[in-house]
Amino acid sequence: xxxxxxxxxxxxxxxxxxxxxxxxxxxxxxxxxxxxxxxxxxxxxxxxxxxxxxxxxxxxxxxxxxxxxxxxxxxxxxxxxxxxxxxxxxxxxxxxxxxxxxxxxxxxxxxxxxxxxxxxxxxxxxxxxxxxxxxxxxxxxxxxxxxxxxxxxxxxxxxxxxxxxxxxxxxxxxxxxxxxxxxxxxxxxxxxxxxxxxxxxxxxxxxxxxxxxxxxxxxxxxxxxxxxxxxxxxxxxxxxxxxxxxxxxxxx
Numbered sequence: 001x002x003x004x005x006x007x008x009x010x011x012x013x014x015x016x017x018x019x020x021x022x023x024x025x026x027x028x029x030x031x032x033x034x035x036x037x038x039x040x041x042x043x044x045x046x047x048x049x050x051x052x053x054x055x056x057x058x059x060x061x062x063x064x065x066x067x068x069x070x071x072x073x074x075x076x077x078x079x080x081x082x083x084x085x086x087x088x089x090x091x092x093x094x095x096x097x098x099x100x101x102x103x104x105x106x107x108x109x110x111x112x113x114x115x116x117x118x119x120x121x122x123x124x125x126x127x128x129x130x131x132x133x134x135x136x137x138x139x140x141x142x143x144x145x146x147x148x149x150x151x152x153x154x155x156x157x158x159x160x161x162x163x164x165x166x167x168x169x170x171x172x173x174x175x176x177x178x179x180x181x182x183x184x185x186x187x188x189x190x191x192x193x194x195x196x197x198x199x200x201x202x203x204x205x206x207x208x209x210x211x212x213x214x215x216x217x218x219x220x221x222x223x224x225x226x227x228x229x230x231x232x233x234x235x236x237x238x239x240x241x242x243x244x245x246x247x248x249x250x251x252x
Contacts, residue, residue, distance in 0.1 A: 036249045039199040043187045046145035048203035048223035052122040064108045082204020084146045084177030121159040126242030143168040144183040179206040184214035205231045
């Protein structure tokens with residue numbers, strides 16, 4: 001899509017079929033909402049897409065950095081969103097130098113996040129409704145996350161969502177994390193569905209690139225970060241919430 005001259009935001013366009021014609025432009029209201037092409041399975045990103053954890057994690061990252069004597073900034077934090085363990089380590093060392101104690105930082109962040117998850121993990125608006133609709137229609141769903149397996153199992157379990165997915169692909173299941181397509185290709189393989197017939201839902205730029213590279217119909221539902229130029233150039237649909245996705249998929 002092209003940036004809107006008034007808002008600077010990208011008009012969302014969905015392409016359907018070989019004609020490569022846009023079915024509709026910017027989403028204005030429920031009455032002219034985008035329509036998604038048919039799909040046989042859905043693969044969700046976890047943090048920031050299914051779970052409302054990115055803002056909680058942001059507070060923890062700032063807290064732990066201060067504790068370790070480093071000053072976290074919004075710019076550094078934004079660059080970390082949706083990244084793998086390895087990518088985050090690389091970004092923090094680039095930002096703060098080789099003395100940055102990444103292993104300690106990571107351990108502290110995980111520990112605090114684990115403690116806070118005992119009270120329950122908040123779910124993004126529309127997530128339960130969308131998953132419920134998929135289950136009612138017999139459409140299988142999976143998770144593809146950059147988080148490691150214990151973190152993913154713990155958080156999806158605390159949110160009461162773990163049993164609703166056929167499979168959960170974590171950092172421990174792949175050689176190449178997002179933005180490489182391997183997590184999404186792995187999810188599709190486990191579901192037994194061609195990636196071209198899967199819908200992928202993501203909140204991060206790295207995740208959108210991964211899903212798009214896997215050949216999936218991809219929708220970005222932004223959480224803390226807006227689509228960057230590279231993602232806008234891919235022409236993926238951008239929707240405000242999972243409620244919008246559900247309406248675009250199943251509006252009768």
